Amino acid sequence: MSQVSERLAALSPSETLAMSQKSNELKAQGIDVINLSVGEPDFFTPDFIKEAAKKAIDDNFSFYAPVPGFLPLRNAIVSKLKKENNLDYKPEQIVCSNGAKQAVCNVLLCIINPGDEVIVPAPYWVSYVEMVKLAEGRNVIVSADIEQDFKITPAQLEAAVTPRTKAFILCSPSNPTGSVYSKEELKGLADVLARYPDIIIIADEIYEHINYIGKHESIAQFENIRERVVIVNGVSKAYAMTGWRLGWIAAPQWIASACNKLQGQYTSSPGNIAQKAAEAAYLGPQDCVETMRQAFERRRNLIVQLASDIPGLKVRQPKGAFYLFPDCSYYIGKSFNGNKINNSADLAMYLLEEGHVAAVGGLAFGAPNCIRFSYATSDENLIEAMARVKKALSVLQ
Numbered sequence: 001m002s003q004v005s006e007r008l009a010a011l012s013p014s015e016t017l018a019m020s021q022k023s024n025e026l027k028a029q030g031i032d033v034i035n036l037s038v039g040e041p042d043f044f045t046p047d048f049i050k051e052a053a054k055k056a057i058d059d060n061f062s063f064y065a066p067v068p069g070f071l072p073l074r075n076a077i078v079s080k081l082k083k084e085n086n087l088d089y090k091p092e093q094i095v096c097s098n099g100a101k102q103a104v105c106n107v108l109l110c111i112i113n114p115g116d117e118v119i120v121p122a123p124y125w126v127s128y129v130e131m132v133k134l135a136e137g138r139n140v141i142v143s144a145d146i147e148q149d150f151k152i153t154p155a156q157l158e159a160a161v162t163p164r165t166k167a168f169i170l171c172s173p174s175n176p177t178g179s180v181y182s183k184e185e186l187k188g189l190a191d192v193l194a195r196y197p198d199i200i201i202i203a204d205e206i207y208e209h210i211n212y213i214g215k216h217e218s219i220a221q222f223e224n225i226r227e228r229v230v231i232v233n234g235v236s237k238a239y240a241m242t243g244w245r246l247g248w249i250a251a252p253q254w255i256a257s258a259c260n261k262l263q264g265q266y267t268s269s270p271g272n273i274a275q276k277a278a279e280a281a282y283l284g285p286q287d288c289v290e291t292m293r294q295a296f297e298r299r300r301n302l303i304v305q306l307a308s309d310i311p312g313l314k315v316r317q318p319k320g321a322f323y324l325f326p327d328c329s330y331y332i333g334k335s336f337n338g339n340k341i342n343n344s345a346d347l348a349m350y351l352l353e354e355g356h357v358a359a360v361g362g363l364a365f366g367a368p369n370c371i372r373f374s375y376a377t378s379d380e381n382l383i384e385a386m387a388r389v390k391k392a393l394s395v396l397q
C-alpha cells in the first residue's frame with residue numbers, strides 16, 4: 001500500500017532522467033545507444049579545481065560549514081558578480097545550495113503561499129513547474145513557439161499578470177530551447193515588471209557562460225526591478241561540475257535570509273569539498289570556461305547543419321546552452337508498424353527504441369511539438385546520432 005502525500009502524488013517524475021535511465025537500460029542489454037538526453041557537459045572538471053578539492057580534504061574541511069556556504073566562497077561569488085555582471089552584492093545576500101536546482105526550489109518554497117501564481121514561460125526547464133507544485137503554487141504558463149524564437153514578449157507577460165502573481169521565472173540562455181534574450185528584450189520585460197512591484201523575478205542564469213552571441217545580459221541590471229531579482233547560478237555547466245552539486249542565489253536580503261533559514265532546517269550547507277572546489281573555480285584562471293564554450297559552439301554549428309538536413313524537422317539555431325530544440329510536428333500523427341506517434345514523447349521513445357538515440361520529447365518542457373537533443377557530446381556521436389534520427393524518421397508513414 002502506498003501512502004505518499006498528496007503533495008508528492010501531484011509531482012511528475014523527471015522526464016529527462018527517465019529517458020536517460022531508459023537509455024542506460026538498453027545499453028546494459030548491449031545495445032549501442034547514443035545518449036543525447038542528458039543536460040551536462042561531457043568534459044572533465046578542470047584539474048586546478050580538482051586539486052583545490054583534494055587540498056580541502058587534506059586540510060580537514062570536514063566540519064559543518066555555515067548554512068549559506070563558507071565566507072570565502074560567497075566573497076568569490078560577489079567578486080564574480082561585480083567583475084562579470086557589474087552587479088553589487090554583499091556576501092550576506094548569497095546563499096549556496098546543493099546545485100542551482102535546490103537554489104530555485106528554496107526560493108519558491110520561501111515566497112509562495114498556497115494558490116499564489118508563478119508565471120513560467122514555455123518551453124521551460126522541467127523542474128520549475130514541479131517545484132511550483134511542491135510549493136503549492138499555481139503555474140501560469142506563457143507559451144512562445146519556434147516562430148518567436150521561443151521568447152515571450154512584454155505583452156504576453158503583461159497579459160499573464162493577475163493580483164495573485166507572486167513570481168516570474170526567466171531562464172536565459174534557456175534549457176531546453178537555447179534561446180537567449182537580448183538586452184533590449186530583457187528591458188521590455190523589466191519595464192512590464194516595474195509596474196507590478198509585488199512580483200519576484202527569478203533569473204536562472206546557469207547557462208550564462210555558454211553563450212554564442214556575446215556578453216551575458218542579466219535582467220538584474222535594470223534598476224527599476226533590481227531589488228526584486230533573484231539570480232540563480234552555479235558551477236555545474238560553466239565548469240563541468242554537475243556532480244559536485246554547487247549552486248547559489250544572489251538575492252534581496254529578505255529572500256537570502258529566508259533561504260538561509262529554510263536550508264538551515266533542511267539540508268544545511270552544500271558539501272564542504274564542493275564549496276572549496278567552487279571557490280577555486282571562481283578565483284582561478286577562466287580560460288577553461290572559454291575553451292569549453294568554443295567546443296559547444298562548434299558542436300552547435302555541426303548539429304544545426306546535420307538536423308537542418310532532415311526533412312520535416314524545423315530547426316532554429318540555438319544561441320546558448322547545449323540543446324537543439326527542433327519542431328517535429330511534421331512527424332506527429334505518423335505511424336511505424338501500425339503504432340501511431342501521438343506526441344513528442346512517443347517520438348522520443350520511437351527514436352530510442354528504433355534509432356537507438358536518446359532524446360527528450362518536448363511535452364515535458366511544455367512544448368509538445370518539439371524534441372530536445374543535447375549536443376554536449378563528441379562530433380562523432382553527433383554525426384552518427386543525426387544519421388540514425390534521419391533514417392528512423394524516414395520510415396515513418
Ligand SMILES: Cc1ncc(COP(=O)(O)O)c(C=O)c1O
Nearest residue numbers: 039099100101125175234236247
Ligand atoms: C535551466 C536549469 N536550471 C538549473 C539547473 C540545475 O543545475 P544544478 O546542476 O546546479 O542543480 C539545470 C540543470 O539541468 C538547468 O538546466
